[in-house]
Amino acid sequence: MAGPFFFAWADAGELSFGPAHVRDDEEILSFTILHHEGDFPSLDITIINPRVGLLAPGRKVWAWLSYQKPGADVVPLFFGRLVGVPEDLDQELVKLAFVARPEDFEEQKAAVAETLKVGPYWDPIWFSPDTADDPDNVLESRPELWHIDRTSLQVSTSNILVGEDGTLSIEEDQAFYDSLRINYDQAPVRSATMTATVTWTQNAAGALPNIVPPTIQSFTGAGLEKNWPKSGHDVGGGWKVLAGSATRRGDVRTPALGWFTYATWPFSGKYSGDTFSTKMPGDAYIFISDPSPIYMWWSGTPIPRSPAPYPNAFNEILQVPLWTLSCDLQLSYSASRSRTEVLTFMLEADVQSIVTEPDGDDAIALNMKSSEIVSPIDPEGALPIGDVRRSIYFALERGQQSIEYLICVARAQLLSRARAVNVEFEISGALAVDLELSCRKSLVLVDRRLPGGEAAGKIKSYQISMDGDSGAFVGTITIGCSVGKGGRVDEVAGDPTYVADGYVTDGYQRRDNQYVMPIPGEVNYASQEGLPPNDDGVDFFRMTRQRCVRSLSWTGGVGAQQSALNGLKEIAAGGAHGLPGFNTALVAKSTDDVFTLLNTAADKFDIRMVPVSGGPFETDYDVAVSDLKIPRTIDLEAGSTA
Numbered sequence: 001m002a003g004p005f006f007f008a009w010a011d012a013g014e015l016s017f018g019p020a021h022v023r024d025d026e027e028i029l030s031f032t033i034l035h036h037e038g039d040f041p042s043l044d045i046t047i048i049n050p051r052v053g054l055l056a057p058g059r060k061v062w063a064w065l066s067y068q069k070p071g072a073d074v075v076p077l078f079f080g081r082l083v084g085v086p087e088d089l090d091q092e093l094v095k096l097a098f099v100a101r102p103e104d105f106e107e108q109k110a111a112v113a114e115t116l117k118v119g120p121y122w123d124p125i126w127f128s129p130d131t132a133d134d135p136d137n138v139l140e141s142r143p144e145l146w147h148i149d150r151t152s153l154q155v156s157t158s159n160i161l162v163g164e165d166g167t168l169s170i171e172e173d174q175a176f177y178d179s180l181r182i183n184y185d186q187a188p189v190r191s192a193t194m195t196a197t198v199t200w201t202q203n204a205a206g207a208l209p210n211i212v213p214p215t216i217q218s219f220t221g222a223g224l225e226k227n228w229p230k231s232g233h234d235v236g237g238g239w240k241v242l243a244g245s246a247t248r249r250g251d252v253r254t255p256a257l258g259w260f261t262y263a264t265w266p267f268s269g270k271y272s273g274d275t276f277s278t279k280m281p282g283d284a285y286i287f288i289s290d291p292s293p294i295y296m297w298w299s300g301t302p303i304p305r306s307p308a309p310y311p312n313a314f315n316e317i318l319q320v321p322l323w324t325l326s327c328d329l330q331l332s333y334s335a336s337r338s339r340t341e342v343l344t345f346m347l348e349a350d351v352q353s354i355v356t357e358p359d360g361d362d363a364i365a366l367n368m369k370s371s372e373i374v375s376p377i378d379p380e381g382a383l384p385i386g387d388v389r390r391s392i393y394f395a396l397e398r399g400q401q402s403i404e405y406l407i408c409v410a411r412a413q414l415l416s417r418a419r420a421v422n423v424e425f426e427i428s429g430a431l432a433v434d435l436e437l438s439c440r441k442s443l444v445l446v447d448r449r450l451p452g453g454e455a456a457g458k459i460k461s462y463q464i465s466m467d468g469d470s471g472a473f474v475g476t477i478t479i480g481c482s483v484g485k486g487g488r489v490d491e492v493a494g495d496p497t498y499v500a501d502g503y504v505t506d507g508y509q510r511r512d513n514q515y516v517m518p519i520p521g522e523v524n525y526a527s528q529e530g531l532p533p534n535d536d537g538v539d540f541f542r543m544t545r546q547r548c549v550r551s552l553s554w555t556g557g558v559g560a561q562q563s564a565l566n567g568l569k570e571i572a573a574g575g576a577h578g579l580p581g582f583n584t585a586l587v588a589k590s591t592d593d594v595f596t597l598l599n600t601a602a603d604k605f606d607i608r609m610v611p612v613s614g615g616p617f618e619t620d621y622d623v624a625v626s627d628l629k630i631p632r633t634i635d636l637e638a639g640s641t642a
Contacts (some may be wrong), residue, residue, distance in 0.1 A: 004068045005031070005466065007047070009060040010079070012103055015153060017076040021064040026050060029093060029468040031065065033078050036461040037158065037439040038145035041100040043078045046468075049094045054086060063098060069430055076151045077433070077464065100150045106135075108155035109146065113138045116157065120404035120518040124377045125198070125370045125384050132377070141408035143415040147440055156440070160419055161458055161482055161631060163442035168435050168459075170427065170445045170477075179426035179476075180447060182455075184354060188483055189417040190362040191348045192410040197367075198402075199340050200374045204389040204540035204612070207242050207332040211545055211552065212605065214327060219561045220602040221248065221323025228327075235331060237611030242332035249324045322558065331609065333548075335540070338616035339533075341394050345623040347407065347523065349414040352483040352636050354421075366410060389540035394621050395531040403623065404518035407525060411628055418630045419480040423455045429464055432475025437462045443479050452638035457481040484630025488521035515626070526624040535617040538610060550610050556603035564601040565594065 005028050008021040031045040043065060053059065061082040068074040080098035102108060113135035116122065121141045124132055131137065139145070139157065147158040158164055218224055228246035235241065373384040373393055384402075385393055393399045423445060427435075437459065444456040457479035466473045494514025515524040539547070 003074075004070070006064075006066045006068070006074065007045070008064045008066075010062045010064055011060055012062050012081070014062065014064075015079070017064055017066065017079070017151065021076075022066060022068075022074050025063075028065075028466075030466055032463055032465040033065075033150065034461070034463040035150055035437075035439055037147070037160070037459070040148050041078065041080070041150035043080055043098040043100075044095060045098070046093055046095045049092055054082065054094075054096070067433055069433065075433060079151050079153065100148055100153055102148070102153035102155065105148070105155060109135045112155055112157060116142070119401050121408050123402050123405035125372045125402060126368050126405065127372075129372075129375075139412075141405055141412055143412045149438070158440045159458070160416060160480065161633075163438075163440055163458055165438055165440040167442040167444060167456075168437075170425070170443060172447050174427055174431060175445065175447065176426040179424070180449065181422075181424040182450070183422050183424075184420055185422045185480065186417060186420055187354060187362060188349060188351045188420045189364050189414055190351065191346055192364050192366055192413050193346045194344065194366045194368070194406050194410050196343045196402075196406050197340065197369045198343075198373050198393055199338075199369075199371045200385065200388075200393070202337040202339050202388060202391060202540075202615075203335065204543075205332070205334045206540070206543055207330055208543065208545055208548055210328045210330055211549055211607070212327050212329045213554075216246070216325045216327050216603065217558050218323050218325065218556065218603045219321075219558065219598055220556065221246075221321075221325055223599075224323075224325060224603045229329060235607075235609060237609055238333050238335050238613035239331050239609045240334075241329070243328060243330040245326075245328045247326045249326055329607075333543070333612045335538075335612040337612075337614060339391065339535075340616065340618040341392075341621065342618065343394050343403065343406070343528075343621040343623060345407070345410075345525070345625045347410040347414065347625050348627045349418055350485045350487065350627045350629055351418050351420075352485060352632070354483060354636060364413060366413065368406065368409070387541075391535055391539070391617075392531075392533045392619065394619075395528050395533075397529060400516070400527065400529055403525065403528065404516075407518055407523060407625065411519065411523060414628055415482070415630060418482045418484055419457070420483045421455075421457075421481040421634050421636070422460070422478055423450070423457065423481060423634070424476065424478045427475045427477065429466060429473030429475050432462070432464050432477075435475075437464070437475060437477065443477065445479065448641045450634070451640060452635040453641035455479065455481050456633040481634035482631050483634065483636055484632045486632040487629045489517065489524050489626045489629060490521075491515060491517040491524060494527070515624075521629065523628050524626045528621055528623060531621070533617065534619040536611070536614045538612050538614070540612075548610050548612075550608040551606070552608075553606045554603070555606075556601050560601040561598050564597045 006022050006024060007026045007028055008023050009025045010021065014021070026047040029046045029048065031043060033041065033043050035041040045065065055061065063080065063082070064076060065078040066074050066076045078098070078100065080100040082096060083099045084097050086094040086096050110133075116138040117124075122138060123141075126140075127134075127137050142157070143160045144157040145160060147156050148154070149156075156164075216224070225246045225248060229235075229241045229244040231241055231243055233241040233244070374388050376383055378384055378398075384398055386396065386398060390396070394403060425445060425447075439459050439461070442456065442458050444454060446454045459477060460480045461478045463476045464474075465476070492513065492515035494512055514527040516527050517524040
């Protein structure tokens with residue numbers, strides 16, 4: 001074992017480094033390990049040409065590179081797969097390229113993505129069905145990138161501002177003095193305007209029980225029965241008759257409406273002693289008798305009568321039955337209403353100035369659309385909107401989750417652009433190995449030449465290289481520094497507007513001036529929960545008779561029909577003709593006069609329903625959002641301490 005660098009060919013499954021890999025399968029002349037965040041680690045290595053078929057069938061194509069510091073254990077530096085046919089195979093030296101890409105990369109990536117599908121950073125409504133399973137979706141709202149470990153090949157994600165595996169510290173005397181480089185990577189974005197649109201079709205169907213009086217009495221019941229609305233009749237406005245019936249309950253006759261004398265009909269036949277009845281239109285019964293009989297038949301009972309008031313005229317008693325109807329009118333509705341909600345907000349980044357005259361690139365516009373809120377994409381196949389009858393989305397508790405996701409998307413964009421300063425420097429390769437450099441770590445560099453005397457940031461990239469000719473073993477590190485101003489925001493409870501606090505839970509409570517904080521300390525926004533939709537006010541969860549029947553008027557009825565007959569001429573009063581039940585005797589020219597008057601007060605129902613087939617409807621939300629608080633890891637406003 002010569003060392004201090006070792007190269008061992010291996011199989012793909014040899015993921016655990018051990019003593020068996022501490023060997024010199026090839027003679028190393030130089031190498032460079034390079035890892036950019038979000039990318040696969042790579043190894044370019046120059047070796048003495050082994051004069052063998054490096055890609056021959058059955059030959060191992062994976063390899064371990066390791067290093068032993070004097071007096072220390074051997075540590076692995078890289079494990080990866082040969083990715084290309086080496087060039088210049090006829091030369092004494094050949095350069096090989098390896099990449100640390102696990103064979104199960106897609107599976108690992110998908111598994112990690114599933115663990116990240118949590119609020120407020122995840123909302124499936126914003127992804128189309130054909131891309132919903134793409135693991136990269138989980139990073140749309142996170143300031144994170146995929147990370148692949150250069151030795152274990154483990155797949156994870158890493159924040160672009162804060163290293164999950166700790167913070168390294170490099171003192172001024174540890175970095176090569178002349179290697180320090182500071183440059184502006186990009187101008188920070190000062191604001192992100194989000195416009196988000198959700199569309200869906202609100203569907204509802206149901207029925208109302210009987211909306212008319214269950215029992216109706218009328219002297220014009222025949223017409224009411226005949227013209228009663230039938231099942232299937234389209235009422236309009238999204239309503240139809242589900243069931244309709246007006247059923248007569250027996251043939252109940254009432255006392256005669258009056259004694260009607262028809263003086264224009266002279267007697268021309270001999271009916272001495274006879275009384276007969278004739279059924280007239282409308283189920284009325286006309287009893288006719290000449291002046292001579294002593295008795296007439298009325299309702300089957302002989303009744304003595306006094307002489308007729310007009311000896312040469314027919315005297316008629318008109319008896320119209322009072323109909324009793326059992327009535328039922330059930331209406332059904334079916335609605336399909338187009339709905340749109342448009343939500344806008346502006347998220348501003350609280351960042352330091354690095355340019356004095358912005359060129360317009362310091363603001364971005366984001367647009368997102370969804371039609372998936374009525375799809376079964378939530379856990380256990382639930383609909384994001386909960387129920388297709390709903391008239392609102394963003395103002396629901398579930399809608400608030402979507403708002404928070406949108407804020408996270410805008411936040412991720414602003415944080416990415418706020419990492420505007422790159423600081424690059426070099427250290428010894430041995431120190432680089434000791435520090436176990438990784439793109440999952442943060443680093444603080446102390447140097448009097450830096451603004452404020454130091455810079456902190458996330459490791460964006462690093463390389464560890466060895467040059468066999470010069471013997472140089474060097475680590476090069478680049479950190480990304482954010483130019484925020486620091487600080488924090490807090491939640492604002494707001495003022496209860498429904499009932500006193502504590503009387504109901506917050507799910508029922510509505511608050512004004514309530515600011516919710518989806519990411520602790522960084523940003524808050526004005527809650528939209530409980531706001532009403534902009535529509536016609538139809539609530540398909542409360543379809544009661546009182547809310548759905550706009551007006552129901554009933555004209556006619558027994559009282560009005562009896563009053564209508566007052567238009568006939570009164571000729572006697574007080575039971576003058578000796579017939580029970582009569583208070584007046586009325587004069588009409590014909591029975592048609594009686595029916596005409598009754599029909600002027602015929603029963604009529606005028607029913608007006610609240611239309612349910614309205615739309616399209618659009619509700620707009622303009623959400624107030626606080627400034628985004630961004631860490632200050634380099635102070636551009638401070639001078640150097642040199």
